[in-house]
Amino acid sequence: EDQVTQSPEALRLQEGESSSLNCSYTVSGLRGLFWYRQDPGKGPEFLFTLYSAGEEKEKERLKATLTKKESFLHITAPKPEDSATYLCAVQGIGETSGSRLTFGEGTQLTVNP
Amino acid sequence: DTGVSQDPRHKITKRGQNVTFRCDPISEHNRLYWYRQTLGQGPEFLTYFQNEAQLEKSRLLSDRFSAERPKGSFSTLEIQRTEQGDSAMYLCASSATRLAGGTDTQYFGPGTRLTVL
Numbered sequence: 001e002d003q004v005t006q007s008p009e010a011l012r013l014q015e016g017e018s019s020s021l022n023c024s025y026t027v028s029g030l031r032g033l034f035w036y037r038q039d040p041g042k043g044p045e046f047l048f049t050l051y052s053a054g055e056e057k058e059k060e061r062l063k064a065t066l067t068k069k070e071s072f073l074h075i076t077a078p079k080p081e082d083s084a085t086y087l088c089a090v091q092g093i094g095e096t097s098g099s100r101l102t103f104g105e106g107t108q109l110t111v112n113p
Numbered sequence: 114d115t116g117v118s119q120d121p122r123h124k125i126t127k128r129g130q131n132v133t134f135r136c137d138p139i140s141e142h143n144r145l146y147w148y149r150q151t152l153g154q155g156p157e158f159l160t161y162f163q164n165e166a167q168l169e170k171s172r173l174l175s176d177r178f179s180a181e182r183p184k185g186s187f188s189t190l191e192i193q194r195t196e197q198g199d200s201a202m203y204l205c206a207s208s209a210t211r212l213a214g215g216t217d218t219q220y221f222g223p224g225t226r227l228t229v230l
Contacts, residue, residue, distance in 0.1 A: 004155075031217075032217070034218070034219075036221075041224075041226070042223055042224070043117075043204055043206075043221035043222050043223045043224045044156065044204070044221045045221070046218055046219075046220055046221075049216070049218055087155055087156075089155070091217075099144065099146075099161055099168075099169070099208075099217070100146070100158035100161065100169065100171075101146075101148075101156070101158065101219060102158070103155030103156050103157070104155050105153065105154055105155050106154075106155055
Protein backbone atom coordinates (compact mmCIF):
# COMPACT_ATOMS: atom_id res chain seq x y z
CA GLU A 1 0.00 0.00 0.00
CA ASP A 2 1.32 3.45 -0.97
CA GLN A 3 2.14 5.74 1.96
CA VAL A 4 3.10 9.41 2.25
CA THR A 5 4.35 11.23 5.36
CA GLN A 6 4.85 14.98 5.43
CA SER A 7 6.84 16.99 7.94
CA PRO A 8 6.60 19.28 9.74
CA GLU A 9 2.83 19.40 10.30
CA ALA A 10 3.02 23.18 10.68
CA LEU A 11 5.72 25.74 9.96
CA ARG A 12 5.86 29.44 10.82
CA LEU A 13 8.35 31.62 8.96
CA GLN A 14 9.16 35.28 8.87
CA GLU A 15 8.93 36.93 5.47
CA GLY A 16 12.19 36.27 3.66
CA GLU A 17 13.17 33.30 5.85
CA SER A 18 13.84 30.35 3.53
CA SER A 19 13.01 26.77 4.55
CA SER A 20 12.10 23.31 3.25
CA LEU A 21 9.14 20.97 3.57
CA ASN A 22 9.66 17.20 3.53
CA CYS A 23 7.63 14.42 1.92
CA SER A 24 8.67 10.82 2.57
CA TYR A 25 6.97 8.14 0.51
CA THR A 26 6.67 4.38 0.09
CA VAL A 27 5.42 2.95 -3.20
CA SER A 28 6.00 -0.32 -5.03
CA GLY A 29 6.95 1.74 -8.09
CA LEU A 30 6.64 5.48 -8.62
CA ARG A 31 4.63 6.80 -11.55
CA GLY A 32 4.80 10.38 -10.27
CA LEU A 33 5.09 12.57 -7.17
CA PHE A 34 2.88 15.64 -7.07
CA TRP A 35 2.90 18.84 -5.01
CA TYR A 36 -0.27 20.85 -4.52
CA ARG A 37 -1.07 24.05 -2.65
CA GLN A 38 -4.39 24.34 -0.81
CA ASP A 39 -5.91 27.52 0.58
CA PRO A 40 -8.60 27.26 3.30
CA GLY A 41 -11.97 26.16 1.93
CA LYS A 42 -10.63 25.60 -1.59
CA GLY A 43 -9.55 22.66 -3.69
CA PRO A 44 -5.87 21.73 -4.12
CA GLU A 45 -4.01 23.75 -6.76
CA PHE A 46 -1.42 21.86 -8.82
CA LEU A 47 2.20 22.99 -8.47
CA PHE A 48 4.64 20.32 -9.73
CA THR A 49 5.01 16.75 -10.95
CA LEU A 50 8.30 14.87 -10.47
CA TYR A 51 8.84 11.53 -12.16
CA SER A 52 12.34 10.28 -11.35
CA ALA A 53 15.08 10.64 -8.73
CA GLY A 54 17.27 13.65 -9.33
CA GLU A 55 14.55 15.63 -11.06
CA GLU A 56 13.97 19.25 -10.00
CA LYS A 57 11.22 21.73 -10.88
CA GLU A 58 11.00 25.45 -10.08
CA LYS A 59 8.23 28.01 -10.02
CA GLU A 60 8.78 31.50 -8.63
CA ARG A 61 9.95 31.05 -5.01
CA LEU A 62 9.29 27.29 -4.97
CA LYS A 63 11.63 24.46 -5.95
CA ALA A 64 10.76 20.77 -5.73
CA THR A 65 13.34 17.98 -5.67
CA LEU A 66 13.03 14.19 -5.67
CA THR A 67 15.08 11.27 -4.38
CA LYS A 68 14.16 7.58 -4.28
CA LYS A 69 12.61 7.94 -0.82
CA GLU A 70 11.59 11.57 -0.38
CA SER A 71 10.85 14.91 -1.94
CA PHE A 72 11.57 18.39 -0.69
CA LEU A 73 9.73 21.61 -1.41
CA HIS A 74 12.16 24.46 -0.91
CA ILE A 75 10.71 27.92 -0.34
CA THR A 76 13.12 30.78 -0.96
CA ALA A 77 12.45 34.22 0.56
CA PRO A 78 8.77 33.48 1.20
CA LYS A 79 6.08 36.15 1.22
CA PRO A 80 2.83 36.22 3.26
CA GLU A 81 0.90 35.17 0.15
CA ASP A 82 2.77 31.85 0.22
CA SER A 83 0.83 30.96 3.38
CA ALA A 84 -1.20 27.81 2.64
CA THR A 85 -1.23 24.06 3.22
CA TYR A 86 1.17 22.22 0.93
CA LEU A 87 0.15 18.69 0.00
CA CYS A 88 2.36 15.94 -1.37
CA ALA A 89 0.87 12.97 -3.24
CA VAL A 90 2.20 9.90 -5.02
CA GLN A 91 0.84 7.85 -7.87
CA GLY A 92 2.19 4.31 -7.92
CA ILE A 93 2.43 1.79 -10.73
CA GLY A 94 1.54 -1.26 -8.66
CA GLU A 95 -1.67 -3.22 -9.23
CA THR A 96 -3.18 -1.84 -6.04
CA SER A 97 -2.25 1.76 -6.91
CA GLY A 98 -4.40 2.23 -9.98
CA SER A 99 -4.62 5.86 -11.00
CA ARG A 100 -5.34 7.15 -7.52
CA LEU A 101 -3.26 9.77 -5.75
CA THR A 102 -2.24 8.93 -2.19
CA PHE A 103 -1.82 12.14 -0.21
CA GLY A 104 0.06 13.05 2.92
CA GLU A 105 -1.61 15.09 5.64
CA GLY A 106 0.02 18.30 4.46
CA THR A 107 2.25 21.00 5.95
CA GLN A 108 0.47 24.16 7.03
CA LEU A 109 2.79 27.07 6.22
CA THR A 110 2.33 30.53 7.74
CA VAL A 111 4.54 33.39 6.61
CA ASN A 112 4.43 36.44 8.85
CA PRO A 113 5.17 39.91 7.44
CA ASP B 114 -9.89 25.77 -19.93
CA THR B 115 -12.56 26.87 -17.50
CA GLY B 116 -11.39 24.46 -14.81
CA VAL B 117 -13.23 21.80 -12.86
CA SER B 118 -16.53 23.00 -11.42
CA GLN B 119 -18.60 21.48 -8.62
CA ASP B 120 -22.14 22.10 -7.48
CA PRO B 121 -23.30 22.86 -4.87
CA ARG B 122 -20.39 24.44 -3.02
CA HIS B 123 -22.04 23.87 0.34
CA LYS B 124 -24.72 21.42 1.47
CA ILE B 125 -26.29 21.08 4.90
CA THR B 126 -28.54 18.09 5.44
CA LYS B 127 -30.10 16.09 8.22
CA ARG B 128 -28.98 12.61 9.12
CA GLY B 129 -30.76 10.01 7.03
CA GLN B 130 -31.35 12.24 3.99
CA ASN B 131 -29.94 11.56 0.54
CA VAL B 132 -27.64 14.08 -1.17
CA THR B 133 -26.25 14.35 -4.69
CA PHE B 134 -23.24 16.34 -5.87
CA ARG B 135 -22.27 17.23 -9.43
CA CYS B 136 -18.86 17.63 -11.00
CA ASP B 137 -18.08 19.09 -14.44
CA PRO B 138 -14.50 18.24 -15.48
CA ILE B 139 -12.18 20.20 -17.71
CA SER B 140 -13.46 19.68 -21.24
CA GLU B 141 -11.79 16.81 -23.11
CA HIS B 142 -10.40 15.29 -19.90
CA ASN B 143 -11.18 11.60 -20.10
CA ARG B 144 -10.58 10.73 -16.43
CA LEU B 145 -12.63 11.96 -13.49
CA TYR B 146 -11.90 11.31 -9.82
CA TRP B 147 -13.74 11.74 -6.53
CA TYR B 148 -11.89 12.31 -3.23
CA ARG B 149 -13.05 13.08 0.30
CA GLN B 150 -11.16 15.39 2.68
CA THR B 151 -11.76 15.91 6.38
CA LEU B 152 -10.30 18.75 8.41
CA GLY B 153 -6.55 18.54 8.86
CA GLN B 154 -6.19 15.54 6.55
CA GLY B 155 -5.13 15.08 2.97
CA PRO B 156 -7.71 14.04 0.36
CA GLU B 157 -8.64 10.33 0.30
CA PHE B 158 -9.45 8.58 -2.96
CA LEU B 159 -13.02 7.34 -3.42
CA THR B 160 -13.45 6.33 -7.07
CA TYR B 161 -12.54 7.20 -10.65
CA PHE B 162 -13.90 6.98 -14.18
CA GLN B 163 -12.25 6.72 -17.53
CA ASN B 164 -14.82 8.09 -19.94
CA GLU B 165 -18.10 6.55 -18.72
CA ALA B 166 -16.56 3.43 -17.15
CA GLN B 167 -16.02 3.32 -13.38
CA LEU B 168 -12.64 1.60 -13.16
CA GLU B 169 -11.81 1.65 -9.46
CA LYS B 170 -13.57 2.09 -6.12
CA SER B 171 -11.90 2.51 -2.75
CA ARG B 172 -12.70 0.21 0.14
CA LEU B 173 -13.72 3.45 1.88
CA LEU B 174 -16.70 3.70 -0.46
CA SER B 175 -19.59 2.07 1.40
CA ASP B 176 -22.75 0.77 -0.28
CA ARG B 177 -24.43 4.07 0.57
CA PHE B 178 -22.19 5.85 -1.94
CA SER B 179 -22.75 5.64 -5.68
CA ALA B 180 -21.17 7.55 -8.53
CA GLU B 181 -22.04 7.85 -12.20
CA ARG B 182 -20.62 9.45 -15.30
CA PRO B 183 -23.37 8.71 -17.79
CA LYS B 184 -21.97 10.13 -21.02
CA GLY B 185 -18.35 10.44 -20.11
CA SER B 186 -18.75 14.13 -19.32
CA PHE B 187 -20.11 15.32 -15.96
CA SER B 188 -20.34 13.03 -12.93
CA THR B 189 -22.63 12.74 -9.92
CA LEU B 190 -21.85 11.38 -6.47
CA GLU B 191 -24.85 10.32 -4.38
CA ILE B 192 -24.80 9.53 -0.69
CA GLN B 193 -27.85 7.72 0.63
CA ARG B 194 -28.99 7.75 4.27
CA THR B 195 -26.32 10.26 5.29
CA GLU B 196 -24.53 9.88 8.61
CA GLN B 197 -22.69 12.50 10.66
CA GLY B 198 -19.42 10.78 9.72
CA ASP B 199 -20.07 11.70 6.09
CA SER B 200 -19.44 15.37 6.91
CA ALA B 201 -16.41 16.35 4.82
CA MET B 202 -15.25 18.21 1.72
CA TYR B 203 -15.95 16.19 -1.43
CA LEU B 204 -13.42 16.98 -4.14
CA CYS B 205 -13.60 16.19 -7.82
CA ALA B 206 -10.56 16.12 -10.10
CA SER B 207 -10.03 15.44 -13.78
CA SER B 208 -7.11 14.52 -15.98
CA ALA B 209 -6.24 13.64 -19.54
CA THR B 210 -4.29 10.43 -19.99
CA ARG B 211 -1.07 10.42 -22.01
CA LEU B 212 -2.81 8.40 -24.71
CA ALA B 213 -5.35 11.21 -24.90
CA GLY B 214 -2.59 13.77 -25.29
CA GLY B 215 -2.39 14.83 -21.64
CA THR B 216 0.04 14.41 -18.76
CA ASP B 217 -2.28 12.54 -16.37
CA THR B 218 -1.98 15.44 -13.91
CA GLN B 219 -5.12 15.69 -11.78
CA TYR B 220 -6.69 19.15 -11.55
CA PHE B 221 -9.09 19.69 -8.69
CA GLY B 222 -12.35 21.57 -8.40
CA PRO B 223 -13.31 23.85 -5.48
CA GLY B 224 -15.09 21.05 -3.62
CA THR B 225 -18.51 20.58 -2.04
CA ARG B 226 -18.60 21.04 1.74
CA LEU B 227 -21.14 18.61 3.25
CA THR B 228 -22.42 19.07 6.78
CA VAL B 229 -24.67 16.36 8.21
CA LEU B 230 -26.63 17.46 11.28
